[in-house]
Amino acid sequence: MVKVVLITGASNGMGFEAAKIFAANNWIVYAGARRLEKMAPLENSGVKTARLDVTDHQSNVKFVERALSEQGHIDVLINNAGYGEYGPLEEVSLDTARKQLETNLFGAADLAQLVLPSMRQQSSGRIVNISSIAGNLYTPLGGWYHVTKFGLNVWSDVLDAEIKPFGVRSIVVQPGLTKSSWLDIAFTNARNNLKPNSPYEKLIGKVSQFFQRASSGATSADLAKVFYRAATDVKPKQRYFNSITDRLTVYLARNHPKIWRAIVDRMVK
Template sequence: MTKVAIITGISSGMGHAAALYFQKQGFEVYGGARRVEKLQDLKEAGIHTQKLDVTDKLSLINLVDKAVAEQGQIDVLVNNAGYGEFGPLEEIPMENVQKQFDVNLFGVDRITKLVLPVMRRQGYGRIVNISSIGGDIYSPLGGWYYATKAGLNMWSDSLDLEVKQFGIRSVIVQPGGTKSEWSKVAFDNVRKNLAENSPYGPMIDRVDELMSKISTNATSEDLAKVFYKAATDIKPKRRYFNSITDHAAVAFARTMPRAYKALVSRVIK
């Protein structure tokens, strides 16, 4: 029997790669994004695409209803849509903060609530929530983004305890840096959120210079395989990482918080 996956945020990066990878593994894939012009190649590949905004409940209902009407089931939901509202905490406008939570956390809750009744009737299902190592580590300028991902981690763990009785599991994938446009968009937001004559200008320049020197070998295709493993493992793990380095960074920040903070402070100087 063909399995069915819904994936949000498939216009680029990890979501785009995941849609293609799940389909190649035999899944019927349903998904969408706000930028529909970037979905054409997925549509041509046989993926069911549509305009999707996780802050718009109606568009989420349309996606879920279409998948159920055409396939009669939903095996996997991959909550991938998200972005980084970076900038100094003192200067990010509250409306931008609210949007960050609306997309990265509340949007996850909206679509999951639509999928859970279907999975309960089936007696099985997997919710894969794409968080970040930023749910456990932190640095200057990303405070609100990290807060959404830390919240997502706790939300997922609580959900898992509630729905395991129905044969449904909720797990977290924590990517680190990847070769995608995500970082550029996040740092563009830093500049947009910067007040005129901001006292944080020098810090932003230092962080920008540091980020430009950090390289990563991880690709969106690498993460797509991690998404798939999280979605299909018979005995799912609580957390999934792409690399030992990502896992080690989280372990370091959680078990040695003072040392981690001292290291970050030293690096940005």
């Protein structure tokens, strides 16, 4: 039986590249994103594209039901949709914070609830949640983004414990900084979230410079290969990283919080 995968946030970056890899390996791919026109190149690879807003329950229902009605089963859901709503916690509005949570966390949860009944019925399936190394560390300006990724990690682990007895798994991929538009969008959001004459304006420049220096140079295509491993490994791990640097960064932040705080303090100075 041909495998079926659903990928969210597939209009660019890691999701776009992942759709290409799965299609190249003869999977039936359903790729969803808000910007349908940006996925047009994927259709040449046989990918089935759909307009998808993960914060809209009916949009999620339509996405999942289309795959089930056309294929009869779903093997993998890749919860990739997300973005960075950066800005100082004092000034980011709570409405904006809710939007971040709705996209990065609740959207994934909604889609998982929609695919799980069929996965349990077939006694197989995998939910791959694209988190970040930011789910185990923190930096200035990224407060609400970190909340969503910390939350996604824990949510995925709890879900995995609950569904593993049914033959279904929920696992996490934690990318580091990649060569993509993510950083530009995050810091554009940070500037847009500043209030007039904000005391945090200089901080944005400092943190942005730090991120530019810390970028690993990994590409979206590199991470898409990690997505594929997470979806296809016979014995999946709970966590997948692209590089040893990403893994060690998480280890440092989790196990040596004083050292990590010293790094954060240098970022601010």
